[in-house]
Amino acid sequence: MARFIFVTGGVVSSLGKGLLSASLGALLQARGFKVRIRKFDPYLNVDPGTMSPYQHGEVYVTDDGAETDLDLGHYERFTGVSAHQSDNVTSGRIYRDIIARERRGDYLGATVQVIPHVTNAIKEFALSDIDGLDFVICEVGGTVGDIESLPFIEAIRQLRNDLGRGQTVSVHTTLVPWIAAAGELKTKPTQHSVREIASLGVQPDVLLCRSEKPLPEAERQKIAQFCNVPVSAVIPALDARNIYDVPLQYHAGGLDDEVLRVFGIEDAPAPELDRWTEIMDRIDHYDSEVTIGVVGKYVVLPDAYKSLREALVHGGIANRAKVHIQWLDAELFENDDADVVAELEPMHGILVPGGFGERGSEGKIAAVKFARERGIPFFGICLGMQMACIEAARNQAGIAAASTTEFGETAEPVVGLITEWMSPEGLQKRSADTDLGGTMRLGSYDAKLSHNSKVAAEYGTTDISERHRHRYEVNVHYRDALEQQGLIFSGMSPDGELPEIVERPDHPWFIGVQFHPELKSRPFDPHPLFAGFIGAALQQSRLV
Template sequence: MARFVFVTGGVVSSLGKGLLSASLAACLQARGYKCRIRKFDPYLNVDPGTMSPYQHGEVYVTDDGAETDLDLGHYERFTGVSARQSDNVTTGRIYRDIIARERRGDYLGATVQVIPHVTNAIKEFALADTDGLDFVICEIGGTVGDIESLPYIEALRQLRNDLGRGQTVSVHTTLVPWIKVAGELKTKPTQHSVREIASLGVQPDVLLCRCEMPIPEAERAKIAQFCNVPKSAVIEALDARSIYDVPLQYHREGLDDEVLKAFGLPTEPRPDLSRWEGVMDAVDHPEGEVTIGVVGKYVGLPDAYKSLREALIHGGIANRVKVNIKWVDAELFEKPDGDTISELEPMHAILVPGGFGERGTEGKIASVRFAKERKVPFFGICLGMQMACIEGARAAGIEGASSTEFGDTPEPVVGMITEWMSEEGLQERRAGGDLGGTMRLGAYEATLGGNSHVAAIYGKTQISERHRHRYEVNAHYKADLEKSGLVFSGMSPDGRLPEIVERPDHPWFVGVQFHPEYKSRPFDPHPLFASFIAAALKQSRLV
């Protein structure tokens, strides 16, 4: 039977519960255990798919088409285990399902309440599909004391009783702030946070204390005494030089040892963390440096492109180079005084990422044109590929080439597709329908041209990649675009949907309709990002 680790947070948000969960799973994996991580999100959205990136950061997409919290990206990158729809649940989804059952009469006339109906649904989610696992790590979003989180804390309390204390461990993240004027760390926020969760019936077994300064032994003992945990279970969590050092750092501090001891399990043999040591060796000892210009519309919040940023770093790890990312607001190039050349000339490569809406698209097209004409390595992802096709169409003399996403156009090089085939059969989408869950989502196969650049990069002609978009490049323009030098080197298996375009006359020019960043790992970089950074490195040696 699987053992459960519940990860909660107190005092403030952004203490790193997601990285803690991912790092703990990585350490347990290194000991030979099978782990899965799940995220409980307290907000009332059914999923984050309709939320602005400025509200929530990026939306992470799984192979089975779930739009999930960005923490699931951390889970996959640190464990290599593909997440599923069953690994992320929201209060909105729970209430939607409960209300649907109530309307059907499934509760036989009972009064539907938070306890037991909502808490039972949370427990069912936690316990489902855990066969063959040694550990299930459940991260509860928000902070203890938030009204939205109360049903999850209560479900956690009940599960600890249902399963028995030997089957569950509670890890609580807190803040130990450094007060500059006092010149000391303060333990009271941690004490109050633990008192709050204990008052709800959950006594933490391990504390992860985020801090800017090392915690002196006296303060560590004080935290242990007032929070009712062993001194060894007070884990110091200083800021790391790289997120990929966090598993190593937490292991050195004894996190995985303390969790195993709380379960009554042996801490020997020691974990094999060599692959993380190899990743950090590449991070700490780069043999070169490149600068990548990312021209997007959400550049004010880097979390909006979290997986993309990490995939670029993975490409750097593959080539043992440091990757400097220059975030460029696409709207800069739409202003009368916008200077594409001076802004992009210092870049060794240019990437135009995905996005929604018309804002910034002309700036992205200008970036595509710059990369094409200056022979600078270019990578277009999702909307970035669509902008490359619109730029190619305009260069080929197709006046008015645009996307129906931006309004009526006489030349819809990009348009909404209403039907496509998936493994589940025919999928349909209609204009004016709900926004949530109506995109082409999840893993789809593509067939690559045998002599194409991308086939050489992948080393095969059949691939599967994850999608998240409503609009597709119009295959009716394929012949016109290929005459202008933009080759369609990847198509859906039925030949209807363009998946990849490239320019054979360019050092490195690739546009993809999917999101390869979702499948990149620090110890297994995505081949497109590894090749893109290699091209950027070559470009850096030319300038």
Template sequence: MARFIFITGGVVSSLGKGLMAASLAALLQARGHKVRIRKFDPYLNVDPGTMSPYQHGEVYVTDDGAETDLDLGHYERFTGVSSRQSDNITSGRIYQSIIAKERRGDYLGATVQVIPHVTDAIKEFARADSDDVDFVLCEIGGTVGDIESLPFMEAIRQLRNDLGRNNSVFVHLTLVPYIAAAGELKTKPTQHSVRDLTSLGIQPDVLVCRCERPLPASERAKIALFCNVPVDAVIPALDARTIYGVPLNYHGEGLDEAVLRAFGLEPGPKPDLGRWETIVDRLENPEGEVTIGVVGKYVGLPDAYKSLQEALIHGGIANRVKVNIRWLDAELFEKDEAELVANLEPLHAILVPGGFGERGSEGKIASVKFARERKVPYFGICLGMQMACIEGARNTAGIAEASTTEFGPTSEPVVGLITEWMTAEGLQKREEGGDLGGTMRLGAYDAALSGNSHVASIYGGTAISERHRHRYEVNARYRDALEKGGLVFSGMSPDGTLPEIVERPDHPWFVGVQFHPELKSKPFDPHPLFASFVEAAVRQSRLV
């Protein structure tokens, strides 16, 4: 039977519950335990798939096609355990399921209520697909006191009784602010947060205290006394120089041992954290640096490209260089060529990421042209591949009106809406004007690479599987024209109908992919495309 760790947050949001959950899971994993991490999101959206990146950050996609919270990306990057659809739930999905059952008459005329129907659904989700692991870590989104999170708090309170004391532990993350005028760390917000939590029937077993100054022993003892936890279960959490140093920091403060003691388990031998030490060493002692420009639409919020940002860092780890990311707004390049040249000329590589909508598209196309003509390494992801195909069609294949139907009617639809495709479950069909949520080509799909292609040499093989999230595809009818212009289709879907990868053999490094390779990259296992792209940037830096 799996043991459960419920992680809550108090005082303020954005304290790092996701990173703490991922780090704790990594520490338990290093001790030989099998782990799975889940995220409970209290908002009423069914999933984050239709939410603006400025509202919620990136949408993280799993192999089985779920659009999930970006914290699941942290979970995968820190543990290497592939997330599933069953690892992220929202209030919207819970209520959608309950209302569907009520309409079918499944409740046999009973009054449908938050308790027990909503809380039972949450508990069922928490315990599903957990038989093959030792620990399930459940992160509750939001902050204690939020009205929308109350059903989740009640559900995990009930789960403590259902599971038994030795099979469940509550970890609460709070803030211990430093008041500069007084020169003191203040414990009162943590005390109030724990009081609010206990008023809901939940007594934390371990307290993790975010602070920007070291937490003195006297303050730890004070927190322990007023919050009714052992002193050694009050864990300071100071800012780390890199997020990949967080597991080492938490281990140094005794988080994993405190959690195991709360279960009544002996911690056992110290875990092997060698790979985390190696990662931190490579990040803190690089042998060079490169600057890569990301020409995007949501660059005002780097969390909109969180997995992409981390994958570039992983590429730097693979090459032992520091990757400086320059976030560039594509709209700035649409009317001012001098602005484009001034911003792109100093770069060692250019990346155009995924996105939706017409805004900034001409700036992205101009960036592709700059990279192609100046022989600067170029990486196009999803929309970035489509922009590379449109640029190639216009400027090397003689199709001046080339465009995408995503931006409106066009006489030359080099990119168009995908209306049907094959999956393991059979033929999938979509209609223009249909629902937006969950209707894209989502999740892992296979691709076949040309044996003599650049990407085949990067992957070390010709059969790959990568995660997708898009509604439009490059039109294979334009393949001959584009290849005559030098843009080769080096990866296709197994049935040969959907272009997956394009590249330019006459360019130092020019690759466009329809999928999102950043979603599978990890610090201890960098994605080969990102490792190769950063390597190309290193070569370019020696030429500049």
């Protein structure tokens, strides 16, 4: 039976539980174990699909169409294991399902309570779909002591009893702050945090202590003594120079060895970490540098584009290049005095990412026009592709009113609401009145590429599958008008109804895609479009 590792956090949020879970999964995987990582999110939204990027960061989409927390992106990038619908659950989803059961009468008249009904539902989620696994890592979002997370902590307590000794390990992340005025690291916050979770019935087995200063042996011993763990279980975790160095850093600190020791696994093989050392070698010893301008609407919060940022880094790894990202607010290009040339001319490549809503759209169109006219490598993703089509319609095809129905009624809907499409579950239908949550074209869909296209050359195939998250689509009825202006529809859905990719054969590198390729990029397997985009930007850098 699979063993469980529960990851919790205390003191403050944003201590890196997601990276800890992903790194630990990668280290166990490197020892030959089969691992799956899951996320418990205590918030009451059913999923993050309708949450603002400013509050939540990006929404990560799985192959099977789940809108999930961005930490699942870390899990996939570090382990290469594709996440499923069953790998992320929220309090909202738990309560929604329980209320639905209660309304059907499934509880046979019982009073529905947090214990046992909510905790049982959480345990059912944790124990589902685990056949063939050696370890299941479950990360609990938020901070111990939050009201929202209490049912999850209680479920962990029950699971540890249900599964028995030797089947579960609790890893707790804490902060050991440096107080500059005193010139000391303070262990008291860690002591309080461990006392808090222990009072809820979960005694941590391993402590990961985040600090910006090295953790002296005396402090480790003090933490061990007051937190009821051996010194070997107090793992120091300094801020890493790069997130892909974290697995190597945590292994050097003894994290995976200690977890296996608690499980009583003494004969595990040493981890094969060559691919992680190779990644860091490429990051540290690059041959070239390139600057990419990302023209978006959520640029003040980099987590809104987390997978995009990492995919650009992966493109740099593929080309042994350092990628400098300039986050450019699309709204700045909409002012009357905006100097688009001054902002974009230093860029070796321009990327317009996905997004929702009209704000910043004219600035994105201006960036597309600049890239087209100047021959700068351009990559448009989701809304970025749609803006590229609208730009071509307005400025080349003479369709001055070209727009998208997402922004309101228009006489020339170059982009419109997608009302029907085929999915693995059959025909999907939507309307303007459909709920926003969970109703987009979500998950992996196949596409057919033109044999002589640039994208087919980048992929090395004409049959691809990519992840989508959108409810508006380029109107195929405008295909002829746009192709006459050199914007070729080089990728279509298998039925030929939905445009998936556009490109300009007469441009050094100009590609727009309706899907989100950043979601499938890995440091040890960079997405071919990002590798190609960075390669084209490197060529551009040598011309200036």
